Amino acid sequence: AIYAGDTKMRLYNDSYANAKNAQIKLNSKEHRLIAQHGDSLGCGFSKPYYLADKTFNVVKGENTVEAVAKLANVKIAVNYDAVISENYSDYKVVVKHNPYKAKSLTFSKGESRFGYMPGGEFTLEVWAIIDGEWKVCSTVPGTYLPNDFVTFTITTDASEGSITVNITVDSTVEDKNE
8 A cells, every 4th residue: 555645545555466567656745655465463373464664755757666575473483392292191382462362372282383473462371281180381471573483492391390481582584575
């Protein structure tokens, strides 16, 4: 979408396939280009959201405006050590989005896909069946930003009954070129 200046007047809106080669006539002044792919509040597997937001001025003789869409939600992975699968019959990790209480991701036993959530404060819950019952261990909430790739690595020591969660945050840019 292209907006005129700071106003919310939309001048153009179309799909990327139709817009990528379009020639759009604009008056000389400041405009804003917004390109997005996906659901900005989506939560789940295969739900990345990409956003490009660029302000530009139209001047005579300037013909091209480009903007790079970057991952605008948080990409999440969960890794389990070998000990957890050897000592617990079933386990899972639930990542809860604290501001949006209804948004959560459940990484079941063996889940290896990436999950996606809007940026914000997350709490991680590690669940395992211990003595025939589901038991939970929760982490202290952490705040993660759009374009962060957060990996939660779950390490267990069954003999001590302990769980360690190592958190790695990679803020490498992901581009969407489709």
